[in-house]
Amino acid sequence: MTPETKARQQIDQKLEQAGWVIQDMKQLNLSAKVGVAVREYPTDTGPADYVLFVNRSAVGVIEAKKDSAGENLTATESQTERYATANLKWRKDNSPLRFLFEATGQIVRFTDNSDPAPRSREIFHFFEPETLAAWLAQPGTLRRRLAEQMPALPTQNLRDCQISAVTGLEKSLAQNKPRALVHMATGAGKTFTAITAVYRLIKFGGAKRILFLVDTRNLGKQAHQEFMAYTPPDDARKFIELYNVQRLASSSIDPHSQVCISTIQRMYSILSGEPIDESAEDLSLNEMQQTTKQEKLVRYNPAVRVDSFDFIVIDECHRSIYNLWKQVLDYFDAYLIGLTATPDKRTFGFFNENIVAEYTYEQSVADGVNVGYDVYEIETEITQKGAAVKAKEWVDHRDRQTRKKRWGETEEGIAYTGKELDRSVVNVSQIRQVIQAMKTAVEMQIFPARKETPKTLIFAKTDSHADDIINIVREAYAQGNAFCKKVTYRAEEDADSVLASFRNDYNPRIAVTVDMIATGTDVKPLEVLLFMRDVRSKGYYEQMKGRGVRSLDGDSLKRVSNSADGAKTRFVLIDAVGVEKSLKTESRPLEKKPGVALKDLLQGVAMGSRDDDTVLSLANRLVRLAKQLDVKAQARIEKASGGITVAELGKGLIAALDPDAIVAAALTTARGKGITRNEDTLLPEEIEAARAERVAAACGPFDKPELRDEIEGARREREQIIDHINLDQVTFSGFSEQAETQAKAVIDSFVSYIAQHKDEIAALSFFYQQPYQRRQLTFDMIEELHEHLSRPPLMLTTERLWSAYVRVQAGRIKGGDSKRQLTDLVSLVRFALGMEAELKPFSEQVDKRFQEWIFRHNAQRATAFSPEQTEWLRLMKDHIASSCSISRDDFDYAELADKGGLQKAWGLFGKQFDELMNEMNEELVA
Template sequence: MKPEEKARQQIDQMLEAAGWKVQDYRDINLGASFGVAVREYPVGAGFADYLLFVDRKAVGVIEAKHEGVTLSGVSEQTQAYLTSMPAAVPTLFRPLPFAYESSGVETFFRSEQDPEPRSRRVFGFHRPETLRSWAKEESPLRRRLQQMPPLIVKGLRDCQVEAITNLEVSFASDHPRSLIQMATGSGKTFTSVSFAYRLIKHAHARRVLFLVDRSNLGRQTLKEFQQYVTPDDGRKFTDLYNVQHLTKNTIDPVSRVCITTIQRLFSMLKGDEVFEEENEERSLFDMPGDQQPIPISYNPKIPIEMFDFVITDECHRSIYNLWRQVLEYFDASLVGLTATPSKQTIGFFHNNLVMEYSHERAVADGVNVGYEVYRIKTKITDEGSEIEKGFWVGKRDKLSRKERWEMLDEDFTYTPTQIDRAVVVPDQIRTVIRTLRDALFTEIFQGRTEVPKTLIFAKDDAHAEEIVHIIREEFGKGNEFCKKITYRTTGEKPENLIKSFCNSYHPRIAVTVDMIATGTDIKPLECVMFMRDVRSRTYFDQMKGRGTRTINDTDLQSVTPDADHKTHFILIDAVGVCESPKLEIRPLERKRTVSFEKLLQQVATGIRDDDTLTSLAGRIARIDREMTSPDRADLEKVTKVPIRRIINQLMDATDPDIQDQKAREIFAVASPTSQQVVEATEVLTTEACRTFDDPVIRRMLEDIRRKNEQVIDRVSIDEVVFSGFDIHAKEKAQAVVSTFTTFIETNKDELEALRILYSQPYGRRHLTYEAIKELANRIEQPPYLLSTDILWKAYAQLEASKVHGAGPQKLLTNIVSLIRFAMGEEPVLEPFDTHVHDEFRRWISEQEKLGNTFTHEQCRWLVMIRDHIAASLSIEMDDLDNHPFSDRGGRMKAWEVFGERLEPLMIELSEVLAG
């Protein structure tokens, strides 16, 4: 089959799935269906590949190309067909309003009714009924979004007003994706309900989809809609519009808002009739975020136009990998809500961050409360321990919890990473809990007598179980005092336990793993305790955020009678979670669904792709952390090399830098060819996998992996090394600032950026992005090892009142703000883009005083220029050919909008805003 024929076949299938009857021109029968797509229809500009008829009237065309053809240049062809329709052809409008370009793999759509007709990628074709409905609208959705009435600000916080206003500006500019970053507790859900109401009432959005992380957050969101009083009507949202929280795989046709998890939505798109609710209780944070996107097909019951807007709450990395295609299925504007966006999040939303409201700003505004860190360090937590041979130890099966006893015939040593996973040390848990108990009313909450509402994060369900029993013992309380809330909680439903924890006196302490780590609103919470480390910065910020919520005194005292006010919360760090490095971690395993035994067999039979090797390395690394000393000794007798070397060899075989280095060594060249790199990679792979040729080694690894017992160390006695508030934090911050000051002084004559900042006055400082990048790279190198993030936090620790949050974008240009603050040129440390925005407002005001006015279109271009300068320090004419300027017509359109004023304006703004 020729590529063109294959594309036509795929397009035919897509059209039929969307409700169109596909016909050849010679067999035309417009009465055969409400929607008919006629192939090779003759029009004035040639033959349209498909002419679309709805109720016997032409409404649009499809231009078909074979797979691989780029479609951006095809729109001129479809435009010619739209405007050259023969007079004899019955049409709804002339020219025709709708155009598609498709290769069967990729499809673009545009409506000529839009204020700025622009092709957008769509998953499939719209239904005939939808196109007729759109064609008959007096004003299309995108035009209605430009005509929204003024926002009623009564009852809204300033940050919520800013978020809604900026979002509607983004909608009016036809940005397909918009991201709102608002600190936990600042009212993201209320904000989203507010703008959803405006979208439905004023923009006449047909239906809004609200995606949540877990089912209990869906119930929380539904409650927010039910309680929302509309500002202009006075009635509740749900009195005016139907809101559906999906508990079954059916969308109510009269619902205007649908709330569901992305897990259930995926199930619905697959065509499943039933989806168990317990599948929605697990947080997406706990699911692999680096798997391949889940493939989905068009579902006629859920057309791509079913939702006009999709709101994703608490977006994180799994959304943009594993579930990406589910989000991109709908022809809808995407709105992200998050407290802690990662780089992936910002990238997915096209860097269109319409609102930044950090925790620091929220605390300053009284929207959030801050926190203090109370550190508990114990000897075993930091160092592990050793049990001498001859002692009896317990061995507990993790699944059945059946326990047996065994006498050690040699010394047993374990490390901190094995604690609470492979080894349970009751006295280590007891020492931590006892220290908390003794310090609670003497140091942490002085003068109080009621245990404050406390949330403890455990490593896993078994660890949580141990903690619960020890807490009840050490505090001398009954079962109602401390409860476990995890996915394995039986008896009382987790959602009811969460409700009691929020609203009732009992339980005082809840122990969880991750079930209430994100999103759950627990306002009276005053204490968050970490008995597990967290390496993901985003996840850690989410977990901390459980304590930031504000609460009025009356509501607080209803659950904690002796509390006066909630002015802050205490983060109790029992594992060094505040000290460990935080990363956006990329999971090692790419084949989580493939068993360990099968991975070993695949490698032995020659399957050695990167995903297989990295997944195997991840599994063996996990075994390495959990295996006992005798098992390690037995294994390494056979392998002849340490287990960690085997892991590193697997990783080296997939590392491009190592592959390149190996090629240089083998072929003695400075720049190896791609073929030489391939051959070098084969050498690395063969060496890395040689161990697994031996079936004895494979079986030993499988046997060790199957061992599912925990050693229970009831011998070792733990001791507290340190407990108290983090007295070293300011000392560490001062050391960081001193290092930065030394760096500036040492390099002020060497580095171009520092030389310019030191020697040139404002207005004459022509910093370049390259100079700043050189500066940022140099400061990250030894001996300084600094970053803008580290520096920002250090200044915040020392001079909190003068420091504003750096924001999630972590712009490279923020280093300019740091240097100006360190040099004493700026009284406050604020993000560079905040400085640029302030200067831009000042410049606009001055222009108005001078009588220089700008049109609405010019203002939109000026805002894009401002944002580019905030990220890059300056703007050049060539920049206008790149995103986002190219989306609006690029350099030629800019000349059309500004004329001869363009270049002088760009030069002036570069000097004024970056100065």
Template sequence: MKKPEEIAREQIDQKLKLAGWEIQTKENFNRLASQGVAYCEFCTSDKKFADYVLYVEGKIIGIIEAKKSGYLLSGVFAQSSHYANFIPKGAPIFQNAPAFIYESNGEEIYFCDLREQDYRSRILSYFHTPSSLLNLIKSDPLRNFLKNIPLLEKNNLRECQYHAIKNLESSLAENHNRSLLQMATGSGKTYTACNISYRLLKYARAKRILFLVDRKDLGSQTLSEYENFKISNRSFSELYIINHITQNTIPEDSQIVIMTIQRLYSILTNTPLTEEDEELESSQTLQNVISKIPYNQSIPFDFFDFIIVDECHRSIYGNWRAILDYFDSFIIGLTATPSKLTFGFFQSNLIYSYTYEQSVLDGVNVDFWAWRIETNITQNGSVIPPKSLIIKRDKRDRKIIYEELDEELAYSNKDLDTKVLNRSQIRTILTEYKKLIYSQLFSERKSEDESKNLAYIPKTLIFAKDDHHAEEITLIAREVFGKGNTFAQKITHTNKNSKEAIRDFRTNPNFRIAITVDMIATGTDIKPLEVLIFMRNVKSSGYFEQMKGRGCRSIDDQALREVTPNAKSKNKFYIIDCIGVLDSAKILSTPIIKGDRAQTPTLKKAIEDIAKGIITPQNTSLLASKISRIAQKIDKKDEAYLQKLLEETFIPPIQTPLQGNFGENKEEYDFIPSNSLLSLSKQLYTLSNILEEDITLHPSTPTPLTQEEQKEQLANFITAPFNHASFRNSLINIAKILYIYIDELNTDEVTLSQPIESTNQIEDFERFIIEHKDSILALSILYDKKKIHITQNALEELKQKLQESQIDIAKLWKSYAKKQNKQSAYKNLTDLISLVRLGYQQIKELHSFAENANKLYELYLGRLINKGIHLTKEQRNLFDTIKECIITEGYFSQKDFGEYFADEGGIAYANRVLGDSFKLEVCLEELYEALVG
């Protein structure tokens, strides 16, 4: 048996050879035998031996300290760097001492560049090539340039973009190899990335940056952003070489490389990639976890200095993580909706967060209003009576079959559009939406010409459950609105021209309704979009936020009118909830991890593994669960067919049946051939327990078999049906629900159509302010109208108490605004005064405190004029400053003069300016009383 030291040396030698190093010993040493030579057991000047000394073009450039397999490397640097300091005098060497230090146990490789400021070891997947080290030694380290990037100037950047870039450069300067940017949809993530790329190429002298997307059409969208990005009136593509990779080669002169992660995987592993795979999101194109990327000489691990990962909330860190781990690159993540998994991958280094709520307040995005449409069948399902002649459609070829029901077919709302499709339900929802457009949602756009109204309804995106559901919605939408093919179109992954359709939806005034499943759910920028209709539920909170983000993007008024001629501006968008998506509990988007998998295998994969003889506690338990669910939902004909196949796969009972008594729990179980899906499910579950818990079996009759042989025999017996392709394929096909019934007998009707108001927030708030009117100072002042000033501290206390009671002030404001049909948002701390007064019913309408205070201020100035008092310019400036302070903080005291007018002389300045016309105390009290009351 090989020793751990020998195993490690063999692995190190293998990885050095992969990188192009020739390994030599003292006996055959020739430092010029190759561009890169790794000399084993090099004797240092203090008579110690370095495991490997690296020569490039005959000169020493680096050291490798080898440790045994499994050795922890973080404490080895002192030893390896010691060798670097004791290279014999006169030895040919780059820059007087080896610059590059490695430690390795065969599996792991630590690397350090001693020329870096605050140098720090980092983990590599492989060793550098000799030419890579030669290029590195000829220039200053990248990490040193990152510490000296010139200060960013704001210029035309949005505030959020400016802070995102500034914080990222600080993170990179501190040598954080992973940095996460959370930026709301519509805030310009890609534009920010263009700015980042330019500054890294120019000031950090980056050689190559990868912009990674997970869908092909997003790559094209990103390419356009880079090409349109201007630097001093020159386009990015004039200054730097940009390549959108759609084939399996990357030009070496590329400086910006845009591609899907699927394409990158295909290039690295030389795996074929279909065009369809690249059109799908990465989470849909790979079932198995990639364990490790093999070394690729054409794309070495140091090929990219930076990797920008777009939409980095997705499953890229599960199945595809090994691709990112292959590269020695700084990784920058961009997302609007990070999940727990995202934070974990980026080592919780969230360098900047710009939320959707902040983007609405800043006018970057528009807020959403919600409307609920409920129908009888959507809520309750329906029943098709026996003897009814019903249409049954094959989902594979859309073939129609007419079938007479032997018994009634009852379906619930959960079966809708998967097991049973009711066209009346779809028609009822779309008809109600058609009525709402100009009566409730966009009444200001209604004209006398009905044909124009229908021609230019707001751009609308409908989310369907699957491709077949989307097909039905498309056909019925054209019928309901009385329009043609251009008016309503399906955009799903089955569309070969989906890219052109998305572009057309964005710009064509005649294309008004798009129906999709997932294709436009994330990443796609369609600014004129004003209505999202949910006819499918979404349980992932991150995914729902991404879908919601399709409608939030702001757009210039003129640009909107070019595609929606009857619109004046886009100041909101609507979510039409037809399924309860706003009510359903959301979960974080995190993968289910079993063993070394980052997502639960599909039924097909689980069955194929069993057929291959991969019978483990995990996959037998998983298959038991999946088959149990199938057994509960299939119809009697399919059940009978599968039972017949199970009987055909019959094998004799096992030689020594385990009956009655086995294991610690003394469970009783007869292992006989399964004759139903439920019995098969139960046997698989029992098998998973036996395999996992190491149960001792007690057969009813003596047997010469060992325990392991008995378990193997039992496993083969229970899983025997999966050895037959007919059973495997039938089970997989039936599980897909290949047929869907079309209910044309039951008509639907609207049971509810109304705006969704967050009344709970209002009710909670109004209950809170009554309960605490005596215990919280700000509430006490406003409730009793006490002659005590509301200070910033009092408002801060109220804000904290509200937050502790789970009352979200921004959402509360929005709830009141929607209730009163107003366009308004919570901005300043003093807006709490308006909320409390509204809650106490002291005022009837919601206005921001600033808006109200400015009006009252003008009235106050008018009263002064009526008294014959005309303010001087200095007095007016003084009063304006006091007014602004009251608007933001609630009160202005005499001591505040020392802060706001420190340069002018504080209170002395105020007294001089006011002169004999005003007494300071009286002036402050009058202003407070006038604005706050």
């Protein structure tokens, strides 16, 4: 069979799958079906390979090529165009054919000549005749509508960054760019922005159906809730009252839906025929914890046509659309719109570097959309240096999965590093010391004015580690079960209900998670993140930090944290494992077959499976295993391998597939045979031979069954040593150098602002005036100053400024554990101007001056103030401390009115009343 004949057979098969009837000219019967593809149809420029008829009318042409020409299909477009504009024999209407295809047995490219500036694109499969018939019946194409019919965007209720994202996307679509990336910081409203765009694409762009693709069931649920809540700017009805939104839970796409929300796992299952493991939809592919095998390729499914969706919106596109999963996106003839807060180089590359909107975390903080964060570090001795349990010590041994314990002696001495904590060894003292240090720091330094524990999220290493943390948290805080709960996919309690309570209710105050709240989950009241696990992925780490960045208004925060004073202005990242300093990578994991068991990978390599995916997956497992095994297990494996360690076995497999090393080996072999070669002239078979030789050498040790048994046996070992013997102690607890640098920047911006605006703002003018004018300071002036300072981009609230001074000049700060009041801004300004040597709460300064003032008055008067008069003067002093001044009108406020108000005060002090009041205003605020 010639390559041309083989390609024609494959093209015929694809056309028949799509519902076309294939005919030769001799058997021509245009009434056989809606769509008829006629081979070798005569034209005045020669026979066309295929002419497509829909409802008896010629509508398109296919130029067929053998597979070897697949790389150059675009070069044949002129041929296709020639046949499309040629005169077809027996055809009365000789207008150009609209639909142009170039095809080999493997590749299909398509051009719609009705598009503005028609451009070919690769499609997964031929369209069905009904699709072409529907397009012919429309007045214009989707691409023409996007270029010519999209009206201006109404901007009410949209942030600037959302306006920029929607308009940038629509501009990109108008230019027929197939992929677009929307980079918006966490909390900036990516989903709301996407729904705004989806609404316009359906209403004005005439989109038939849009796929909203997520990678966890939880994200799909959140997206569905946002679609249900969305009301467009030009219609009083909800989105779901206007258009059908389907949250896909089976293999059937509702033909009446305009929006379909699906996990990429489910869509892959539909297209590949691979049964879906329902639990796989709960796990983010970014965390590489899939449990299902992923081996089948996506194939054409007549029930899910390639034109089913006009657009695919990919939520959290930085993590789920690569490697095997990319087939889902390749299948559909749709524009791809990516949403992410943490793009990496791979993301930019996939979306053709077409970034239609970019709104960074720093910009979002400046705009008040998100809040900034401080880093607080906790170091313990065992975290840094590890410890050792001597031989014959009696300790607990615990099964990793069943949690069953046995009390027994250690067979030999066990030394462990900080990296091994909570995997092979659990040191309860280390966990306790970290939790206690966090508790002390939050209560005394980070949020000293709070009466309840701020909402806190702890990232644990494993499910077992999470359980240990929960037990110790409840004990350390002397609280019950409701106070601290686990929120993971494996938790016995319904994760969604716990998460809802964590978000909206008083309890739990602290949540512990391994995977579920790491990315994409919105918990706005979060103010503390404790990292008790390290993260190597830069993008994943940014996503985890993103759980704390959401801003929140004061009323909403008070609903779950009653003692919170005002809106959420920051969160604190407490680093107990060096996560801020550890090396981060943007590269993807080596794991290619995460669902294949280690023993099957070992057996496969021994049987001769040497493909890249298998070899790299085995390498990844071995490198990971090497970090988990104790010295004894590593020694057994090294002995069985003939002296090669577990880590070296894994590294050897990776090195064997190094492309540069393979080329170098091929060149060496060729030169050894006396053949002159360079990198450009090496033959494919020479490169493959060098690869096979290198891989065979690296895989050689796995031929030994005893090595395979030792490796698998080591993996099955899952007992943990519970170290109750080595007691840990905190070696450092404080804000990181980065936090101190940030604090200095806050203070610098404050001092600079005071100097620049001293003549514009009444309160600042007051501080630069002579002492006798001090009585002019009012609460309104302080409130005006605070409003100027707390607005973006400064975001200098009283709380934040005070915290910054505590961090940088702790020795000169007094009363740092009291709750901040707005009038403390007076103390801050005076301290910044050098008018005070120490920074004290304004109320303490007023108290001190009051004591001096009343003592002086009693000494000068013939009769000292009576106890009742003194009590009233204290009430007036307290009002000045909270409001900067007091006047006759203030006696209507509750604390003074309840005691008798102005009438009572006048009765006590008589004609001296106004004089005493003015004197207090001047003296106590001085």
